[in-house]
Amino acid sequence: MFKFFKRVSTVVGSELNAMIDKAEDPVKMLDQYMRDMESDIREADSAVAKQVANEKMLKRKTDDAQAKVEKRQNQAEQAIEADDEDLAKRALEDKADLEHQAELLKESWEQANQDTSELQHKLDEMKKEYQQMKLKKDALQARAETAKTKTKMNRTMSAIGSDDSRKGFERMEEKVLQYEAEADTSEDYSHESRSLDKAFERLNTNNSKVNDELAELKKKMGKD
Template identity: 80%
Template sequence: MFKFFKRVSTVVGSELNAMLDKAEDPVKMLDQFIRDMENDIQEVESAVAKQVANEKMLKRKADDAQAKVDKREIQAKEAIEADDDNLAKRALEDKAEHQKQAEMLQESWEMASKDSTELRDKLDEMKKEYQQMKLKKDSLQARAESAKTKTKMNRTMSAIGSDESKEGFERMEEKVLQYEAEADTSEDLSQASRSLDEEFKKLKNHSDVDDELAELKKKMGKE
């Protein structure tokens, strides 16, 4: 009835290593073990309830048989007082039969009471063990989750710090520098082009003013 508790103790005792070696999920496995333990406890609770009911029934029958023994003894005395030996004998014969039944039922009740006590003790033991396993399960699950998180972080950090990642960053840095250089060169060329255009524009404007001045002097006879 308690075979599974031994299995749970073995698994939890070995903690995470055995489950990880079998590629089992410790969190899910520990939850399953706890559920199985709960089912075992329910089984024992049901057995205890039946045993206690049986014990009470035997106790009631034993008390009833003893009550009949006592009753027949009183009746036998009454028959003797009435000088009816025949009736007294019949009462004593029936008393003897009930005495046998009472003794047998008393023995059965004592055995049932002993079994009930043992089952109750075992149930209490199972519940204590269950509470201990439940606390350990919570601890192991927290450690398992922590280990998973650390492993994931370590893998991520390892990837970030790898030579391949560094080379990738260096290539991207070179590209950015190249883009910046190209942008600066493009701006310089654009600036040079604008300066040249402005010089020619000034030259054109200057030429127009000179022509207009000559024309005005001609009209005024100032040539």
Template identity: 75%
Template sequence: MFKFFKRVKTVVGSELNSLLDKAEDPVKMLDQYMRDMESDIREVESAVAKQIANEKMLKRKYDDAQALVEKRQGQAEKAIESGNEDLARRALEDKKDQETQTETLKESWERAKADSEQLRKKLDEMKKEYQQMQLKKDSLKARAESAKTRTKMNHAMSSIGNDESKQGFERMEEKVLQYEAEADTSDDMSESSKSLDDEFEELERSDVDDELDALKKKMNKE
């Protein structure tokens, strides 16, 4: 019954090494171990309750037998006082039988009482160990989750600078440069496609603008 507790204590005390070596999920395994420990505790609690009930039953029988011994003693004395020796003898004979039974019941009760105390002590130890394992389980679960998160982050960060990602990034950069070069080429082609008349028209437009500026200056002076 208590072997499981020792095994769980060893597993948890090993800082999850054996679990990790077997590729088991530490968080799920720890939860399962705690549930098994709770089941063991309930089993021991039931055994303790039955043992205590047995102890109380034996104590009650012992007390009843002891009371009957005292009763027969009183009856024998009363019979002697009444001059009934035969009745007194029979009372003493039954008293002797009850004394033998009383000693047997006393031994059984004391043995049951010792067993009850031992079981209660074991139960207290199990509950104390369970509480300690509960605290350690919470700590180990947090550490396991933290380790998983760090591993995922390290994998993600390592993939950022790998050759495949770097080459892909460089390809996209080349595409952007290509788009910019095509845009510049398009501008140059647009400039070169202007006709001679277009250029003269722009020149004439420039002369008109100059004449308009000169007129504005003259009018402002007047």
């Protein structure tokens, strides 16, 4: 009944590393250990309750036997006072048998009482150890969860800095630079085209103005 607690105490001392080495889930395994310990405690509680009941029964029988012994003693004394030696003798003979039974019952009760005390002491130790294991389990589970989170973050950060990720990032950067270069080239071409159009517009405007002035001058000088 109590062997499991000793085994768990040994296991919990180095359970985290052992479970990780075996690819076991520490959180689930520790929960299972606690459930097993709870089951052991319930079993021990039941055994102690039965032992207490047995010890009380033996104590009651021992007291009853001792009371009968005292009763036969009193009856023997009453028979002597009544000058009935035969009745007194019978009472004393029965008293002897009852004393033997009472002695056996007393020995059984004393042993049962000792066993009950030992079992209750062990049960108290189990419950105390269970509370200690419960606190340690909570701490170990917190450490396990923290370790899992760190591992996950480290893997994520490692992936971010991997060659594939870096090369992909650089490739996208080159594409963006290419898009920007194409946009600048397109803008320069558009600007040159507009500048050329404006130059011809100014030329046409100037020629028209010159032609108008020339025609006006000829008209004025009668050369038209």
